[in-house]
Amino acid sequence: MLFKLVTHPRSEAYRRDIFFHARKSGIIDAVLVLITTIQTNKNLKTKDRVIMELIVKRFEELTAEELYEILKIRVAVFVVEQNCPYQEIDGKDKQSFHIYLKDDCGIQAYLRVVDKGVSFNEVSIGRVIAVKRRCGIGSRILSEGVKVAKNRLGAAAIKIEAQTYAKEFYEQQGFKQVSEEFLEDGIPHIQMILDVI
Template sequence: MEWKIKKYQDLTNDELYQILKARVDVFVVEQNCTYPELDNYDQECMHYFLIIDNEIAANVRILPKQVKFDEVSIGRVLVVEKFRKNGYARQIMQRAIDFVRDEWNENKIRIQAQVYLKDFYASLGFWQISEMYMEDGIPHIDMIWERG
């Protein structure tokens, strides 16, 4: 098990391929959602991921402030199906929050959360700041985390 965080430019071809494959497998195929997965934000992001047995097990991307939102944002949060139920989603989110707070010295993080995950994100300190809206056919809400 190995945690990695890299800028887009520092990803190997194999790492980038595995990250994109995991995202397509989860967000496009598993969730049966056709949308533009390659959205031109990856180049500006930090990519945080967990490798287990040479496979991507979990992934998030961290967007600097002013890239997508005024605040720093965490998105594309996933755990590959065969690695679920091991606490990796909580671990990678906490690591991403810690990175934003400790390395970038930022005090606020915005996410676009699928509604069914509201309680999970709330348990990490995020709170809802928008009404429910549909994005790519899936109910979402915006949530914010602020340093206490």
């Protein structure tokens, strides 16, 4: 008889207690402990064991509800949170892939991958958002955006305009600064490029 002990939302002590009693009872031949890991395909399990689904769609594939939620989160971050009134809906969404991670609470991370020739000669990535910061979700959504740029748009390079404070975040993904700092809508930005091999 094979007894499986899987990770459970309850405490580590709870799982040890189950293991102890199962072993003490003598009814098991083997114990298989499955450890929760970060998945690298379509779903993401965070440290809180919340499953996030990855969605990748062109503009015309988005439902009205999806578009509403995307625009709501973008305005909340880039207009309201940053106190920056600007034309958030800029005409580029129709020429983009929209990529987001969602859980039962809604969209947790988002970005768009813009076709080459729209923002720059190269494919570009923008509107990068992670609702929860410093937990790896931002890096995950950026990594997925790079994959889409490479695999679906055949990008040889990806160019971005990053807010200067986020320079280190993009450098960790391999982007390199290629411009002096400049102001866009009153916020310091730099241009960066990632060579996709």
